[in-house]
Amino acid sequence: MPDTRHPRIPRPRLKGAAATVLLALLLQAGTAWSDTRQEIILPPADRDHLLEHMREFLQASNGVLRGVLDEDMDKVVEMARLTLPMRIRDPEAHDVELTRDHTGRTRPERMQAVMPPHWGSMMRQMRQEFMQIAEDARQGADGTRILQRLHGAQEVCIACHEAFRLTPSEG
Ligand code: HEC
Numbered sequence: 001m002p003d004t005r006h007p008r009i010p011r012p013r014l015k016g017a018a019a020t021v022l023l024a025l026l027l028q029a030g031t032a033w034s035d036t037r038q039e040i041i042l043p044p045a046d047r048d049h050l051l052e053h054m055r056e057f058l059q060a061s062n063g064v065l066r067g068v069l070d071e072d073m074d075k076v077v078e079m080a081r082l083t084l085p086m087r088i089r090d091p092e093a094h095d096v097e098l099t100r101d102h103t104g105r106t107r108p109e110r111m112q113a114v115m116p117p118h119w120g121s122m123m124r125q126m127r128q129e130f131m132q133i134a135e136d137a138r139q140g141a142d143g144t145r146i147l148q149r150l151h152g153a154q155e156v157c158i159a160c161h162e163a164f165r166l167t168p169s170e171g
Contacts, residue, residue: 044168068143076137080130129153
């Protein structure tokens with residue numbers, strides 16, 4: 001009588017490396033089809049500069065959350081202010097921002113020329129939420145209210161991330 005305790009399980013025929021390549025191709029194709037974000041093309045240095053601010057926004061969000069958890073309203077104010085434009089946060093550092101490039105423009109001027117109008121309005125909306133968080137924290141609002149505003153601010157982060165992507169220009 002044949003031994004049926006170990007039925008032969010059919011094995012996938014693809015070897016590891018081939019499977020990885022196939023998966024990579026599928027993922028890449030998936031991205032190309034589903035990425036409907038508007039592309040904003042920027043000089044690499046300006047893109048880096050924006051991404052640096054983005055990382056600060058993430059720190060600000062998480063810092064506000066930490067402040068609420070610790071019931072430390074000074075921290076909430078400090079972290080919310082991290083989302084303010086440099087010219088308000090640190091006027092001296094802003095002098096660097098005003099350096100003109102070979103076309104005679106400053107970074108804010110260069111950026112204003114390429115960023116879509118909707119970009120500016122979302123940025124303002126997000127900052128307004130954070131400024132309101134700072135104001136609430138100064139007035140000793142309760143944590144839940146601050147978290148609600150933080151949630152509102154993060155909805156703007158999400159909406160903008162769904163709308164745009166930043167591509168470095170050549171050269
Ligand atoms: C006005 C639009 C806009 C807003 C508002 C915005 N972001 Fe972004 N963010 C972007 C875009 C566009 C990118 C680049 C995405 C890409 O190119 O794939 C980005 C990238 C990032 C990155 C990646 C940084 C890196 O080094 O690559 C982080 C982190 C980030 N955002 C966090 C946030 C957080 C947190 C908020 C809200 C508190 C926020 N952003 C608000 C548009 C926005």
